[in-house]
Amino acid sequence: MMNRCGLLTLQKEPVPLKSIEVELEVRDHVATVVSTLNYENKEDKPLEAVFVFPLPGDAAVCHFSAKIGQTQIVAEVKEKQEAREEYDDALSSGQQAFLLEESEQSPDIFSLSVGSLPPGESASIRLEYVTELAVQADDGLRFCLPAVLNPRYQPQGSEAAGVQVTSVPASLVPYSLSFSARVSSPRPVSKVESNCSLDPLQYLSTDQTQATVKLAAGHKFDRDVELLIYYKDAHQPTAVVEAGQASAEAGTLMGDPVVMVSLYPEFPQSVMSSLASCGEFVFLMDRSGSMSNTRIRSARDSLLLLLKSLPMGCYFNIYSFGSRYEHIFPKSVEYSQQTMEEALKKVEQMEANLGGTEILQPLKHIYSQPCIPNQPRQLFVFTDGKVGNTKEVIDLVKKNSDSHRCFSFGIGEGASSALINGIAKEGGGHAQFITGTDRMQPKVMQSLRFALQPTVVDISVTWDLPKEVSVTVLSPPITALFQGQRSLIYAQLSGQSSEAAEGCVTVKYSLAGHPSENQLHFSLRPAADTGLTVHRLGARTLIRSLEMEEREHRGQQDGGVKEKVVKLSVQSGVSSSFTAFIAVNKDNSKVIEGPLVRRNIPTPFxxxxxxxxxxxxxxxxxxxxxxxxxxxxxxxxxxxxxxxxxxxxxxxxxxxxxxxxxxxxxxxxxxYSEPTAVPDQPPRDPLLQLVSLQEASGCWLLDPALAAALGKSSEEVEKSKPAKANSEVWATILALIWLHGLKMDAKDEWELLAMKATSWLRAQNAPCVTECVEAGNVLLGCSVKKEALGL
Structure with missing residues (x-):
């Protein structure tokens, strides 16, 4: 029988959550988020309100408190079972209690229980967390306030407990959301963009290093709130030293200073210009029901671009999954015109018709295939990220991290940040999110460029500090470096140092056989006004590493790692999967009487x-x-x-x-009761039309389809060809002129396949290239120089 306990607003039952106010403070690339949830019981009986909601997967929840009337109760972090029992005991004895806990399956889902809210009573809940902001392909820093919580698919036969789903339409969400942000950085804030309507950015200083922005009135609950923050000169290495907590014991994580080092390695241009011409590229595409229509079309277009951009001589395969999985070839095949055409035929037929989201089995199958010698494996995972066994998937990727790099793409609202970021981080790759009207293709091609960068090996980090200062690194070892991508290191500094003392951190690595290093010198003087943000992020990093270690060794030891996590979580006040925040109102002398009625707070879906x-x-x-x-x-x-x-x-x-x-x-x-007639497929994008005609070798053929894609007749194209020019050379130069002359706004999407075309042209040693470029410009109405084409 279906559980109907959540259809509250449809049944006109009141929901006690009235409003959510969110204040965001961004300092450089770290965000502090304070959410205030205002509750009111308008019923004639006492309530228990339960709200399950998403948070960023790498957030460190560090404060939880409740205010009832003039009474403020600050929650403590306790071992989870102990906290639950204390909550139940409080409710059983007629006291008010508040419980906040992280899901055991996925660190981006939290449950908040507000117990024994008497008739007419109001309560205000304050929740605070800190999180790092990821760098996007265009150098923007991405902050996401997850408003959408899609149901998570629980694999069949899974022992993990899932979640019962109830839902109401967004228009009936009975509470309001207000959101404001304050941004500050040592470097000027150049712009702030969002997938939601914002009021204009307000600068607070003449040097534009501080600004505020807020959601425009009338925001609907149909999407996550995403902010993209752009600074001038974003790629500057930095180090922030934060003083320890005065009340904490010296020698402990919270008592000692903690440093956060942010590195952006710069690779030699000579190495970066030679992209890899080998590799095994495995594409894993989500074809579950929720990927239907625009999502699956966009995914097909992305696969087209990827297949056209692969280097000759590499290997590839395409898997797709839902409740079951399929693969185009029994094992990865060498990339050629024949295998590319065979794959593209299958890609064109892909629909979102494979059921649920069983990602674990295809991953296991991919990892069971032997690696191909001298062809480094690169895995691209596309999913809307709605899985219930998040930690199991991340653990599997980590277990196989020595054999591949993993690049992940979260598609649509509510994609699990814990899953998308987790598999990229453990797989030594890069994560991208595609939301709203974002085009998937530029982000996919950015990740392919990363995958084609030479693999960085032999990474080591060394510290040079005054002899009286010792360092304990809190972050796991760096396993991947990419040009222009940030690497973060947290470390605890023990011992005394003078105010003027300096430290230095050096990252050494080898790239395409060339040893390299990047150094950063920094002052050991603690920065002013950082609160304990760096300590909490450092604690969160260490907690996540220990939780993963505990899962790896579950059943093999006596629970020592779990005890470490609980101790660290309690000391730092940062949430973990083994702890919960508990607050009990012991000042309330009046016992709350009567049966407690449960109210589930709906979350947007x-x-x-x-x-x-x-x-x-x-x-x-x-x-x-x-x-x-x-x-x-x-x-x-x-x-x-x-x-x-x-x-x-x-x-x-x-x-x-x-x-x-x-x-x-x-x-x-x-x-839905709306008309369901599906219109004809939209006409194909002219860029994708041209790309689809490119051969695996990089050239184009001179045929009517190419002429049509260029917007010309076959006669016009044939007549303009210089007499001595080879047909394929002429066709390829025309395609390149069209791309450079008319599609520069989409250069991110076609740059790699154009480089392949240029390499093919160079290899032909063809005569009359100059004449072809001149004639092509005349035919297409462009003025592209031969040098711009790389010829």
């Missing part, structure tokens, strides 16, 4: 529309129940089926089917 036309998202909130059969029998997180269409949770007349009648991954639009 994004559904990709199965309709074509302008992009729009249908937001459908969900609530995840941490239900209890008895007060003393707690089931932390119940079972979930991920890619089930939202409409099956509606109680509207058009959606009266039972759970058994519904095909889980049928496109959502099938269940």
């Amino acid at each position: 994004a559904v990709p529309m199965a309709m074509c036309g302008p992009p729009r998202m249908m937001g459908v909130p969900i609530a995840m129940c941490r239900s209890r059969l008895k007060r003393d029998c707690r089931q932390t997180e119940a079972q979930i089926n991920l890619d089930r269409p939202a409409a099956m949770y509606y109680s509207e007349p058009s959606c009266r089917q039972t759970e058994a009648q519904i095909n889980l991954d049928r496109p959502v639009a099938m269940y």
